[in-house]
Amino acid sequence: MTTMEFGLNKKQKVNIYNMTAPQVRVRFAPSPTGFLHIGGVRTALFNWLFARQHGGQFILRVDDTDQARNVHEALQPIMEGFKWLGIDWDEGPGMGGPHAPYFQSQRSDIYAEAVEKLLRDGFAYRDFSRQEEFAQERQAAEKEKRQFIYSRTWMAETDEDVRKYEAEGRESIVRLKMPREGKCEFHDLIRGDMSFEWAGEQDHVIQRKDGSCLYHLTSVVDDGAFEISHVIRAIEHLPNTPRQIFIAQSLGLELPVYAHLPFVAEPGSSNKLSKRKLDKYLKNRDFKVLYDHGASIAEKIGFSASPETFNPVIVDFYREIGFLPDAIVNYLLLLGWSLDDKTEEFTREAMIRDFSLERINKAPASFDPQKLTSFQSRYMWRLEMDEKLNMVLPFLEKAGFIAAPASTEAKSKVSAILEAANERISFAGDILDYAEFFQNDDQFDYEEKAFRKRLVNAEAQRELLGKLKVALPDVEDYSAENLDNFLHSFVEQEGVGMGMIVHALRVAITGKSVGFGLFEIMAIIGKDSCMNRIDRALQLVAQQQ
């Protein structure tokens, strides 16, 4: 076999969808890090959509060749994240499947067998070089500014070589015996026709001396074993593709169709998004706004997590503060893909129907916290009352504002708040902005600035408040509608404008200068509490003077 034969033939190059594979089978292969990264979700989503669109399978494979310990614990958040987002897998952890196991750490025998085959067929060799010796060659090449290609000096070609090197006390690893002339050509569904010189490829290590195998080998072997038809993955794997094609062809495996996705970049930058650079991201205004918003919700429900594990790059963050999975998925869908010049909102059914690899962009897409938030708001506002209620109740329970199984009474109060607050609630956790509705009359806080401006430094308004308090007991129908009428006639009688009473009243009964409609506030709080709160506010002012 000459080296030229490793390229794809013409037929394969124009093959957009894998005609030889009976089914679409795609995979997402996370390494168990303990976190589900937002960029990873997008990659998984594109795979998932492609599988669902073609009635194929989406497979979850765990790339844990590196870290065998605590895999279960580190995998849990990833699996839970996907489940929460509604991205389900047909084969993999927790699901089993015809090609189990789906953990690379449990597939060593299969990899070892593949290495043996490559060795036997002359596509790989045992290398007995010592690490220093190899490094020396590389450094020499670098010094002369020439491309490094291993001399294969310590390559064992015969059993005799092996014995000789072993007698010298050397240990061996297995390297790929890469072609050194010709080109590797393949078609990428997103990038088009690709061409790489074989000579630019290193003799990559595929098996360590302890027998464990490396990524390129395991990945290709598993893609083959799992009958993966399309490899849809991030662009950083594009340069890896030739060596993987070499392995696959050497093993006699059917090649998958490749599609390399652009990466997700940091907000306001073209660097790849990483969860390790939180400090840097927090300097980005939009990112910080989202983070702070989330952190304040977390604080109120007593959820303490370090920014390492709780930040907008990690999916858990959104779940903790009350995002809707559909909003996140819809946003991510549009990060590098679009249907046309106007459609932005997609139901799951619509995205499965309309998605196409061909319309994925080539350039990196940067993560925009503001736009994500805007999707979340729109999805939240649109929710039916009972759905909204279900989202919001756990937050009130965790914050200790209502008892664990919410009473009918509590539910109707929360519904009333939800209705009145309306578009003011974007994240479910935002309900905690209305703590004063759940706190005792003498317990909620007054915003200092508002208190001073609207009450302390507003004598006429305070007087009016006193008069109002006296008039309040006579209001029989304490509904928002009637309170509206009542208050209007009250100010009319007093010969002042609404502005004279509204602001002072709002601060007195909620402690805040902003909020939803004052009449709704009064109705929800109730007559007795309103009077108590007016008293308390006026007394506080008196104490201060």
Next chain:
RNA sequence: GGCGCGUUCGUCUAGUGGUCUAGGACGCUGGCCUCUCACGCCGGUAACAGGGGUUCGACUCCCCUACGCGCUACCA
């Protein structure tokens, strides 16, 4: 250093040689509405990285440069 990928408003994008004085969305911003805030409505701001070709005509095709990113690991 070598190889590869990329480059349209601040951001996500539409655009496949004339329909582009470049469209939509988020953001920002002026106004209206109004008891505050929010929503909503009306309006505004803002982009083809640079230079060469090809062509009657280039955001669209080709080349070069710049910049960004990735791979070049006994990481994935």
